[in-house]
Amino acid sequence: MALLRIAEVTKEFGGLKALREVSMHLDEGEIVSLIGPNGAGKTTLFNCITGTMPPNRGSVRFLDEEIVGLPPHEVARRGISRTFQHIRVFGQMSVLENVMVGRDFKGRTGIFSALLRPPRVGLEEADNRKHCVEVMSLFGERLLPRLNQPARELSYANRRRVEIARALASGPKLILLDEPTAGMNPHETQQVVDLIRLIRDRGHSVLVIEHKMKVVMTVSDRIVVLDHGEKIAEGPPGAIATDPTVIHAYMGGRRRAQAD
């Protein structure tokens, strides 16, 4: 059974069809890349999945349940978390707090227990902290020494890492990464590639939007190509690299594609 099954999703902005009847699926434990030229509808598809912008038509089924129409926080609770193309960390909060917010929906502390502080609250906080620190240890020395720094003081790459850690904190079944290597140097990019594999090995499935072909070709189990809101190709990296429609979409009709 597919973990995520998107069927004929259409999203219109006024007269513009950002997505036209896109269908795809993602199995448990898979790394699927979503590629396509700018404006192809990749981020829109993410928004349709997470409920940020529900599609006009079509269905998105996660764990065999329809999730179209659920508010984003509910989708997150079901086990889909995401990062953003433009970094959206909570700037004034510390790195640790940022990541803890990612797991907070698992907690039960409300207003009254916050005021009265039964022992459960302390345990919940400690447990949350422990998990978050464990998640951040995936990034080696990058985040752990900066736990109490405000996130806005971090470097660009580290803020991306905070975002990924926040998305991982709740232990989601599926994580959507929107251009995780944007603005990173080759070395950092390679670390992200390793990280994506590591994430998969920890039992999360990954759907990733990526522009760097080297990353896409090395990390993906399967690639889905969007162009002008339509799915034009889908398949393993080797097949996509030589697919004439994909080459046409990217290169504008030239015969030769460069995989890199």
Add this chain to the structure above:
Amino acid sequence: MSFVKSVLAHSPVLLIIAIFAGVPPFFTNMYHLQVLVFIGIYAILALSLNLLNGYVGLLSIGHAAFYAIGAYASAKLSIELGLPWVLALAGAGAVSGLFGYLIAKPTLRLSGIYLTLVTLGFNMILFLVLQNWMSFTNGPLGIMDIPPPSLFGCVVSSRLQYYYLILALVLATVFSMHRLMTCRFGRALTAIRENELAAEATGVNTTRYKVQAFVLSAFYAGIAGSFYAHFVKYISPDSFTINESFILLAMLAFGGQGNLIGPVVGAAALILIPEIFRPLQEYRMFVYGGVLIVMMLVRRQGLLGGRSFRLRLTRFDPAPAGVYARGDKFLPEG
């Protein structure tokens, strides 16, 4: 002695509390105590507004409405129903919180300036209702002879007793807000302020938290209103105009928002400035305005804005995040 030292080292807040508790009894001038009491009232109001403006980032510019509701509710409860003060206080908070809920629930679909306009409109409407609903609020004549607070049979009568009462209320406000803000609840509110879209996508039910913050904020304002009613013993709609709301906003702008110290400092400063410059008579408002303008030019975030203070209330604060030695393995707590 070392115990005292360690307490002080951990919590400079305790020292400040000790000063506030220990010094005022030596005041001989009742007027000074009166000013201190008003600072206390406005500190609670500014803190309650800070919950919305500072933590959640919802701009409410009609906060005096909840102050008014608390004052009128408390007056009505203790005069008409003869409730003891403690119940009237709690009732005032509850009624005010209820109104907060009624306002927040439908309007939080709005965002930014539209929500702000609703709060402004609510303040204006409430003022007109208080002014014209003769049978209930006695209109512009106001409600007189509100009984003084009594605790365990002791009637609060002297200025000093009122001072200690408001000091206790301010401390209760600060401590309870501190507890709210140093756990899941506070993180969610701050996350909404920092980036609502990301907060929603990470599982924070933003609407629910915003409503809760609104209710809490109204609750605290209602408590302040109740104290005001029982302190001055007379309330009229004139005390709860839009002007009052703007004074609260100015306090946040001056002291800084987003932490629990800034609003208190802002309240103290903006109450003190007109009092200190009283000899200048009507020109003192120039000083008041001038100070605000200078503050905006020199330090836009307010005196203590834009940072978070650890109040270091040791027993309640979360443990330090763990020890990390570079090049070493990460050592979890303990």
